Amino acid sequence: MIRVPQELEAEWNALTRSTVDLIPEEEFLERLQAARKNRTPLRVKYGVDPSAPDLHLGHTVPIRKLKQFQDFGHQVIFLIGDFTARIGDPTGKSETRKRLTKEQVDSNARTYLEQIFKLLDEAKTQVVYNSTWLEKMTFSDVIELSSKYTVARMLEREDYKKRFKDEKPIYVHEFLYPLMQGYDSIALRSDVEIGGTDQKFNILVARELQREYGQSPQIILTLPILIGTDGMNKMSKSLNNYIGITEPPQEIFGKAMSIPDRLMADYLELTLGYAPDEVAGLMRSVEQGKLHPRDLKARLARELVATYHSATAAKAAEEEFNRVFRERDIPTDIQETTLRCEDAKLWIVKLLVQAGFAKSNREARKLITAGAVCLNTEKITDQDYEVSTGQHVLKVGKRRFLRVTVT
RNA sequence: GGAGGGGUUCCCGAGUGGCUAAAGGGAACAGACUGUAAAUCUGUCGCCGGACGGCUUCGGAGGUUCGAAUCCUCCCCCCUCCA
Numbered sequence: 116m117i118r119v120p121q122e123l124e125a126e127w128n129a130l131t132r133s134t135v136d137l138i139p140e141e142e143f144l145e146r147l148q149a150a151r152k153n154r155t156p157l158r159v160k161y162g163v164d165p166s167a168p169d170l171h172l173g174h175t176v177p178i179r180k181l182k183q184f185q186d187f188g189h190q191v192i193f194l195i196g197d198f199t200a201r202i203g204d205p206t207g208k209s210e211t212r213k214r215l216t217k218e219q220v221d222s223n224a225r226t227y228l229e230q231i232f233k234l235l236d237e238a239k240t241q242v243v244y245n246s247t248w249l250e251k252m253t254f255s256d257v258i259e260l261s262s263k264y265t266v267a268r269m270l271e272r273e274d275y276k277k278r279f280k281d282e283k284p285i286y287v288h289e290f291l292y293p294l295m296q297g298y299d300s301i302a303l304r305s306d307v308e309i310g311g312t313d314q315k316f317n318i319l320v321a322r323e324l325q326r327e328y329g330q331s332p333q334i335i336l337t338l339p340i341l342i343g344t345d346g347m348n349k350m351s352k353s354l355n356n357y358i359g360i361t362e363p364p365q366e367i368f369g370k371a372m373s374i375p376d377r378l379m380a381d382y383l384e385l386t387l388g389y390a391p392d393e394v395a396g397l398m399r400s401v402e403q404g405k406l407h408p409r410d411l412k413a414r415l416a417r418e419l420v421a422t423y424h425s426a427t428a429a430k431a432a433e434e435e436f437n438r439v440f441r442e443r444d445i446p447t448d449i450q451e452t453t454l455r456c457e458d459a460k461l462w463i464v465k466l467l468v469q470a471g472f473a474k475s476n477r478e479a480r481k482l483i484t485a486g487a488v489c490l491n492t493e494k495i496t497d498q499d500y501e502v503s504t505g506q507h508v509l510k511v512g513k514r515r516f517l518r519v520t521v522t
Numbered sequence: 523g524g525a526g527g528g529g530u531u532c533c534c535g536a537g538u539g540g541c542u543a544a545a546g547g548g549a550a551c552a553g554a555c556u557g558u559a560a561a562u563c564u565g566u567c568g569c570c571g572g573a574c575g576g577c578u579u580c581g582g583a584g585g586u587u588c589g590a591a592u593c594c595u596c597c598c599c600c601c602u603c604c605a
Binding site (some may be wrong): 480 | 549551552553554558560565566567569570572573586
């Protein structure tokens with residue numbers, strides 16, 4: 116354990132909280148001390164790939180950390196990896212990511228920034244694009260850069276090591292990615308780089324490269340990867356297990372309520388910034404039966420809505436949620452539509468299709484057979500059912516409602 | 523350049539002439555139970571039709587056959603090893 120001077124304790128505790136790696140710890144402390152003494156804020160780098168413009172809670176984990184740095188007066192540098200995005204990051208998944216055009220990248224970046232400033236202080240954030248320096252590099256610059264790192268060291272990365280061992284291909288340009296990211300750190304002269312644990316290797320490479328280029332190597336600070344609502348995989352848009360920060364209150368609340376219980380502790384800590392001992396205390400209450408897990412999760416859901424919308428919206432979302440899912444009542448605010456019918460009756464299958472709940476008659480039939488269709492709180496199991504004229508409330512599945520008037 | 527292996531429905535993966543819209547698993551969707559949790563159980567799971575019928579799938583194009591994912595020919599793509 117290292118000894119933290121009293122005057123730095125608050126800062127130290129806040130910045131190191133909920134981190135996975137902090138390398139090297141002593142050096143971080145020294146830099147914090149120097150920063151304070153010389154009144155020169157640390158340059159804290161965080162890079163993103165602007166390929167998907169919608170931010171979700173997973174992204175907010177490192178961003179919250181940046182905010183903490185910002186609050187302690189450090190310089191946050193938000194790096195948009197526009198150059199990287201235009202080439203397509205090969206990491207992980209087999210399918211090569213689509214290359215983005217300059218226009219797409221620009222537009223994504225704008226959306227991205229709009230969203231991060233919900234959490235970060237815009238005036239105190241420096242936004243940079245890595246094409247600024249990477250695009251200008253010549254082939255000799257690239258060779259110069261590649262000569263600073265060895266294949267053996269590249270193969271230390273778990274992902275590469277495994278593929279190498281399994282005789283799976285590793286493309287040469289994949290080796291270039293960590294180098295490019297490392298060069299970003301050199302160009303920015305960063306003191307600290309933040310990232311998810313999946314970025315640990317790349318951030319470490321940057322450290323070595325900085326040393327080679329005569330800079331003092333950056334501190335590495337990694338944060339846990341947030342698991343998505345499916346309880347299995349990293350939160351991501353493509354897996355559709357995400358909670359987007361621009362989603363409507365009702366959605367955020369509902370999705371938060373649907374996460375597995377075992378994720379609650381992580382979410383409290385990582386998405387709301389609860390202190391680890393507070394989380395531990397809450398979880399203990401749950402285990403001892405003093406606190407119902409549902410209530411704790413509702414608190415989580417409420418606070419998330421409050422963060423990205425407002426306390427009022429949170430309250431409303433919770434009331435609506437209880438109304439629909441606990442009391443199995445119909446929502447207060449449901450869409451309405453009017454459908455015409457031929458002879459005073461409308462076939463249920465047609466109704467479902469016309470209402471937009473099924474793309475075809477077959478799909479509609481499937482829903483009916485599955486018992487997913489309710490008309491005025493009554494379950495419809497007969498495929499030949501005919502709906503009479505008048506107003507009805509149609510429910511499909513657990514959460515799709517529609518007020519239909521048949522004329 | 524040489525040798526070998528392989529491309530099957532969202533994913534993994536069986537299937538080597540008809541019983542195959544294609545096993546099994548996963549994912550997904552729906553139902554029961556519940557706390558929109560977990561676990562479990564059940565159903566659906568190529569597309570279309572007021573449904574006993576039709577249409578389209580097994581890398582692509584041709585061919586053999588009454589009949590092909592399965593056999594033949596050519597082509598495309600991927601992987602491994604040797605150089």
